Amino acid sequence: MHPELTALIGSVQSADAAAMSRASERQSQLTKPAGALGDLEELAVRLAGVFGTERPHPRGVAVLVAAGDHGVAAGGVSAYPPEVTPAMVANFLADTPAGPGGAAVNAIARTVGARVYVMDAGVNAELPDHPALIRASVRRGTRDLRLEPAMTVQETESLILAGAALARRAIENGADLIVPGEMGIGNTTPAAALTARLLNLDAAEVTGRGTGVDDVTLARKLGAVREALARTDTTDPLTVLAEFGGFEIAAMMGMMLQAAALRRAVVLDGFVEGSAALVGVSLAPALRDFLFPAGECAEIGHAAQLSALGLKPMFRLGLRLGEGTGGVLAAPLLLAAAATLREMRTFEEAGVPGGG
Numbered sequence: 001m002h003p004e005l006t007a008l009i010g011s012v013q014s015a016d017a018a019a020m021s022r023a024s025e026r027q028s029q030l031t032k033p034a035g036a037l038g039d040l041e042e043l044a045v046r047l048a049g050v051f052g053t054e055r056p057h058p059r060g061v062a063v064l065v066a067a068g069d070h071g072v073a074a075g076g077v078s079a080y081p082p083e084v085t086p087a088m089v090a091n092f093l094a095d096t097p098a099g100p101g102g103a104a105v106n107a108i109a110r111t112v113g114a115r116v117y118v119m120d121a122g123v124n125a126e127l128p129d130h131p132a133l134i135r136a137s138v139r140r141g142t143r144d145l146r147l148e149p150a151m152t153v154q155e156t157e158s159l160i161l162a163g164a165a166l167a168r169r170a171i172e173n174g175a176d177l178i179v180p181g182e183m184g185i186g187n188t189t190p191a192a193a194l195t196a197r198l199l200n201l202d203a204a205e206v207t208g209r210g211t212g213v214d215d216v217t218l219a220r221k222l223g224a225v226r227e228a229l230a231r232t233d234t235t236d237p238l239t240v241l242a243e244f245g246g247f248e249i250a251a252m253m254g255m256m257l258q259a260a261a262l263r264r265a266v267v268l269d270g271f272v273e274g275s276a277a278l279v280g281v282s283l284a285p286a287l288r289d290f291l292f293p294a295g296e297c298a299e300i301g302h303a304a305q306l307s308a309l310g311l312k313p314m315f316r317l318g319l320r321l322g323e324g325t326g327g328v329l330a331a332p333l334l335l336a337a338a339a340t341l342r343e344m345r346t347f348e349e350a351g352v353p354g355g356g
Contacts (some may be wrong), residue, residue, distance in 0.1 A: 001238065002157045007317035008164055008254075011261040015049030023048030023056075029346040039314065042092030043292065043337040050265050050290055051176075055342040058265060061114035061331045062175035063105055063324040064166050064255050065092060066182050068247035069141030071150065072187035072228075077221040079211045082141075082185045086125035089183065092118045092323075093130050100132070105323035107182060114328050115175065117165055121159055136162035142246050145190055146227040148337040149243045156242040156250045163254025171262055177331050178259040179267045180252035180276065183326020186210075188299060189221055191275035193228045193244035195234035195301045198237070198278045199308050203229060206301030208271070213318070237282035245279070252276040257283075260290035265334060270297035270319060274305035279310060294330035295319055 023045045028034065036250055047056040073082045079230035094102045099110055109116050113237060119134040120127055127133065138158050142150035150157075167178055187209035195206040203225040208348065209218055210300045228244055241250060253276040259266045268277055268291055282289045288309055296313040298320040314333055319326045347354055 002161065005160055006029060006158050008257050008261060009284045012257055012279070012284040012286045013045070014286045016052040017049065017050050019054055020045050020049040021250065022054035023341055026054050026341060026346065028335045029348065030344045031347055031352050037052070037340060040333070040337040040340060041284060043334060044341045046292070047265060047334065047338045048243050048341060050263060052263065056338040058143070058176035058335060058338055060174035061112060061177045061179065061328070062117060062170035063179040063181050063328050064107055064117045064119065064170060065105060065112055065324055066121040066163065066180070066248035066251040068118045068184045069124035070184055070186040070190060070246055071142050071144035072146060072189050072224055074144060074196035075146060075220060075224050076217060077189045077224050078186045079213045079217065079348065082183050085183060085185050086123050089118060089120065089123060089127060091118065093132055093353070103323060104330060104343050105325050106129060107327045108325055112328060114174070114179070114331060115170070117166060117170060119162070119251060121162070123233050133270060134166055135249065137247070139247070140323045142308055145193060146170060146224050146231070148196065150190060150245055151242045151247065151250070152240065153242045155247070156238065156241060156245065157310045159247045159250035160257070163251030164258035167255040168262070170238035171259065171264055172264055176262070177267055178255060179269065179324045179327035179331065180255045180273055181269060182248040182252060182272050182322050183329065184246055184248050187246050189224055189273050190244050190246045191272045192301055193225045194240060194249070194275040195278060195305055196225065197231060197235065197240050199245065199304055200281060206304055208299040208301060210299070237279050241279045245275070249276045253280045256287060256291070260287045265292055266290050267330050267334065268293040269327040270322060271299035271302045271305065272322060274302055277309060278305060283300050292330070294326040297326065
């Protein structure tokens with residue numbers, strides 16, 4: 001393993017248990033009935049553990065969109081052609097009357113004041129120069145996971161470290177909530193293969209319709225996942241990522257590891273992000289403490305991922321877009337949860353009778 005990656009994994013430490021204990025105690029004294037804020041209360045305590053204080057004050061939000069192509073897309077596993085990936089990268093970067101970017105993630109990010117970063121993690125096209133495009137590609141798209149490893153271990157490590165570097169940049173620019181996002185036609189296929197292998201599940205339990213494929217395409221997609229899984233029996237997390245993953249998935253895992261190492265919260269979007277999280281937690285179990293899943297998406301394998309991670313989603317909106325859209329939608333919930341611990345007064349502070 002690359003020494004820098006070894007060091008990064010080793011730097012991910014557990015959340016601050018003492019801060020969480022203090023936050024729980026404060027939570028019990030706030031001017032409200034016990035449990036009245038529902039899941040926000042658990043989120044607030046978890047944020048206290050991330051930021052090391054019973055009065056957490058996360059501020060900036062950044063969504064880091066990594067784009068990459070997949071060799072398996074040639075097998076007809078998606079409703080859209082691979083040419084959509086570079087076109088969407090251009091859309092993320094486009095100038096529009098509302099501001100930079102014309103994709104869903106840009107529009108949603110503008111509503112919550114989140115900054116969008118765009119990375120070429122391995123798009124199979126010549127992307128035009130753009131000052132906002134972060135170039136980290138080592139290859140134009142992965143190999144076909146049905147036939148051979150999607151990436152070499154060296155390529156995989158390169159993209160993990162590139163994702164980590166982008167997370168550091170976003171954090172240096174003021175982001176306390178990091179939202180990994182992705183764009184890559186066909187990428188729910190590698191995500192399904194990763195999930196099936198890491199959770200020891202049958203391919204059919206975790207392979208869904210992605211962008212909304214019909215029954216014939218779904219059958220091809222399921223077949224592709226089964227071919228990949230039959231090709232190798234490896235269970236080593238990094239090797240599994242190289243065999244079945246994607247450049248954008250590797251980059252997102254690096255973002256998660258680096259954010260956790262710097263004690264920032266990671267907001268998980270959907271199924272593809274979940275596959276990156278599974279690999280990351282396999283390598284650095286303490287990463288789980290820093291993961292905050294947004295919503296349970298429409299992919300059938302997402303619930304299995306969240307269950308394995310022991311995490312509860314904040315909402316169920318039927319999202320299946322990717323890009324980090326769900327993660328950005330969840331950011332205000334996390335900011336609000338932190339604000340309750342930080343800004344609400346206790347019964348004693350407010351002079352309100354009823355505190356226990």
